[in-house]
Amino acid sequence: xxxxxxxxxxxxxxxxxxxxxxxxxxxxxxxxxxxxxxxxxxxxxxxxxxxxxxxxxxxxxxxxxxxxxxxxxxxxxxxxxxxxxxxxxxxxxxxxxxxxxxxxxxxxxxxxxxxxxxxxxxxxxxxxxxxxxxxxxxxxxxxxxxxxxxxxxxxxxxxxxxxxxxxxxxxxxxxxxxxxxxxxxxxxxxxxxxxxxxxxxxxxxxxxxxxxxxxxxxxxxxxxxxxxxxxxxxxxxxxxxxxxxxxxxxxxxxxxxxxxxxxxxxxxxxxxxxxxxxxxxxxxxxxxxxxxxxxxxxxxxxxxxxxx
Ligand SMILES: C[S@@+](CC[C@H](N)C(=O)[O-])C[C@H]1O[C@@H](n2cnc3c(N)ncnc32)[C@H](O)[C@@H]1O
Numbered sequence: 001x002x003x004x005x006x007x008x009x010x011x012x013x014x015x016x017x018x019x020x021x022x023x024x025x026x027x028x029x030x031x032x033x034x035x036x037x038x039x040x041x042x043x044x045x046x047x048x049x050x051x052x053x054x055x056x057x058x059x060x061x062x063x064x065x066x067x068x069x070x071x072x073x074x075x076x077x078x079x080x081x082x083x084x085x086x087x088x089x090x091x092x093x094x095x096x097x098x099x100x101x102x103x104x105x106x107x108x109x110x111x112x113x114x115x116x117x118x119x120x121x122x123x124x125x126x127x128x129x130x131x132x133x134x135x136x137x138x139x140x141x142x143x144x145x146x147x148x149x150x151x152x153x154x155x156x157x158x159x160x161x162x163x164x165x166x167x168x169x170x171x172x173x174x175x176x177x178x179x180x181x182x183x184x185x186x187x188x189x190x191x192x193x194x195x196x197x198x199x200x201x202x203x204x205x206x207x208x209x210x211x212x213x214x215x216x217x218x219x220x221x222x223x224x225x226x227x228x229x230x231x232x233x234x235x236x237x238x239x240x241x242x243x244x245x246x247x248x249x250x251x252x253x254x255x256x257x258x259x260x261x262x263x264x265x266x267x268x269x270x271x272x273x274x275x276x277x278x279x280x281x282x283x284x285x286x287x288x289x290x291x292x293x294x295x296x297x298x299x300x301x302x303x304x305x306x307x308x
Contacts, residue, residue: 001212001291003229004064010092011216013110014059018052023221029053030222040170042140045086045104055087055110056218058136061232062164063089064211066135068293069162069236070094072191073131074243077160081129083120083153084137088113099129121145123152132157135164138174150178154185160240161187167208167233175235176202187239192250192293193267200271207252207267208235209293248295255290262287266296 018026030053036043045051070093082090085100091113098113105117118124120141132153138146154161163178165171176199179189189196192207201207210231220226249266256263264275264287277287286297 001210001231003212003214004067005214006060006063007092010059010063010110014055015216015218017108017110018056018218021049021052025049026053026056026218027222030057033057034223046106048106051087051107053222056216057222059087059089059110060213060216060219061211061230062086062136063092064213065164065232065234065236066090066133066162067093068209068211068234069164069191069238070131070133072238073160073162074190074240074246075130075159077130079127079129079131079158081126081132081156083123083132083134083149084140085113085115086136089135090133093133094131099126101126120149123149126156128156128158130157130159131162132160133162133164135162136166138163138178139165139171143177146174146177147181150181151185154182154187154239157239157241159242160190160238163237163239165235167206167210167235169206171235172201172206172208175207175237179237182237182239187241188243188245189237190240190243190245191238191295192236194245194247194249194295195267195269196245197269200267201252204272206235208233210234246295248297251290251292251294251296254292255287262290264290264296 029050033043033054045054066089076095078096080094080096080098082098083101085102087107088100088110091098091111100113101116101118103119134153165174210233212229212231214229249268252265252267260279262277266273266275277283283297
């Protein structure tokens with residue numbers, strides 16, 4: 001897996017925000033955030049030190065996951081609305097000035113953005129944007145509040161809606177519900193699903209992907225461990241209004257590499273299938289470069305695309 005590099009300015013902005021606090025306080029706040037996630041609860045990000053700890057320990061991974069999902073957009077958005085924005089991962093992913101909505105009025109902008117303080121369960125009148133994103137948010141809302149928010153998010157999405165959730169069975173369950181609802185609303189799924197049929201993974205496993213994110217010294221200090229990277233597991237969905245579905249299969253797991261052949265677990269129209277690519281096959285070179293989460297087959301110009 002290639003390691004996603006954060007934009008230098010983002011790393012610096014996180015460092016700067018954290019410099020206001022002793023490392024011990026940040027580490028205690030980071031431990032509270034991890035503990036909340038372990039217990040399946042949204043962390044309480046009401047104090048400045050909790051928000052700084054969230055930015056240091058979670059923002060690199062949420063940024064990288066959203067960037068991977070956004071790499072599937074077949075167009076360059078001119079406007080972007082992020083709902084439940086927190087510290088603003090979307091502002092770093094959007095190629096334009098992002099509009100960030102959150103009920104917490106105390107988030108510092110690490111990058112210029114338009115901020116709107118609002119409750120996602122009672123959104124004010126908002127303008128439509130080319131892209132609307134909801135990143136690590138659905139899971140924090142009561143299940144009964146999700147369909148209304150999704151309806152509204154889809155209504156506001158002029159061209160695409162991107163959802164990202166933790167790569168857990170719970171995150172996948174939220175994604176499946178959203179998938180059904182968006183298909184009923186007429187959305188075309190562009191990624192990761194290669195088709196508009198019922199999800200073939202449902203009930204067996206959970207469809208999720210991973211992005212490898214480099215860890216800063218600060219991240220290692222706050223979270224412990226010595227590895228220079230972490231693997232962020234995430235589920236995502238990119239739903240389009242008018243773009244034609246690209247229709248290519250999706251690689252669902254790490255390729256199995258054996259002498260003389262490579263095994264791929266693929267999601268296709270009819271279900272999940274295994275394909276064995278042998279050395280003599282035309283797709284051998286492509287299979288050698290293939291990774292978990294890639295569309296299959298990948299086009300030569302995509303070889304390094306979508307990776308930050
Ligand atoms: C886990 S953070 C995710 C932040 C950001 N999207 C990211 O990926 O890093 C969840 C965010 O959703 C916001 N949030 C949760 N419930 C909300 C609600 N009902 N209305 C508005 N914002 C909400 C929280 O304040 C928090 O900033």
